[in-house]
Each structure stands twice: as C-alpha cells, then as structure tokens.
Amino acid sequence: MKYCALNARIPGQGQLYTFSIEPHQRRGDHYHLNKREWFTCVHGEAVVLLSASDGAKVAVRVSPENPKIVYAGPGTAHALINDNEEVAVIVSYGSEQHDPDHEDTYMCVAFEEYDVTDERK
16 A cells, blocks of 8 residues: 555646644544545644555654655545644645535544554655
8 A cells, every 4th residue: 555645646636625633633534436635744743544445554644844745545544633732734635626416435434543654764
C-alpha cells in the first residue's frame, strides 16, 4: 500500500479544502469507490490511518515539522486523529468535486489500534 503521493498523478479537476481536528478527536472513518484524496498537516500534528481492502494498514504522523503528503486511494478506509493538545489543521485535495447528489462516501472504521510509521527523511 502506498501512502506517499510523490509517484501519484494528481488530477486537476478536483477540490482543495482545509479542515481542523480538535485535540483528542478523530475524523473520517470512511472510504470512496472512485475519489482519491491527499492529506498534509499545516498546523499542529495528526495521524492519518489507512486501511486497504487487502487488509494492509498503516498509520502516518504528519506535521509542518515532519511534512508528508499521504494518499488514500479508492477503497482505502481512512481517518485522521489529533492525539495532541493543539488543534491540527489539514489541507486536503480530492480528485473529484463533492457532489451531494452523487455521494461516493461509505462509512468504515479505518482501524482502532495503531503504531505510527515515523519516516523522518
């Protein structure tokens, strides 16, 4: 399972958005059949949980001090957790514009227990 978007082709017809995660909160826990998403953290820290349909799981810590772009492809359940005392601000890009008339979001817990992959390169 790939979690870095360096080799992924990012389409230009999508949607760029930001959201925050309050301290000790979790957001997401869903997957998409078609949409692809990329995440990075621009303030605070967050853990991105990815769970692929083949059972592969990874947890990646992101922050401005340890920048990464984390990719969640179709069928990959994903969630973001702020396990710190400061609000985390996430910038995300989705490969498709959100269309409430054609939802592509399906609830699914990424996973509960995790060890963070910390690749400081």
